[in-house]
Amino acid sequence: MKHSITAIAYTLFLVSDIERAREFYCDKLGLSIELSCYEGNWLELSVGPGTLVITNRQEQLGGTPGSNGAVVSFEVDDLSAIMELVEEHGIAWTVGPVDAKFCRGGIVEDPDGNRIMFHESKATKA
Secondary structure (H helix, E strand, O other): OOOOEEEEEEEEEEOOOHHHHHHHHHHHOOOOEEEEEOOOOEEEEEEOOEEEEEEOOHHHHOOOOOOOOOEEEEEEOOHHHHHHHHHHOOOOEEEEEEEOOOEEEEEEEOOOOOEEEEEEEOHHHO
16 A cells, blocks of 8 residues: 655654743744643644644653653654554554544654654544
8 A cells, every 4th residue: 555754744842841831932932822732731833834742741642751852743644554564564653553533643663762653634534
């Protein structure tokens, strides 16, 4: 099954204190919140044409703030095809794949432990 990585969906930083992070990114750096969900524990900030997510939802994503660094999230047009590719190459899922309200996705690691999320937006499927 053919697949295509079409864009970087967002970059994600795990933070220990969501309010302190919001103050830093919004009040000090001047970024705007485009989306707030999970009771304000997931904030999507505009960065030009891109998005930076700051969240304290480490239980759902794995990792600890600062220990794993950022997670690059690749927008994909067919997560099922990516799942087949990951399985074919013996790559283990660190998180997921999961089916959330707005998207489907999961996280794998490269050989150095850098985390990569594959993200399929449900909005593009509607």
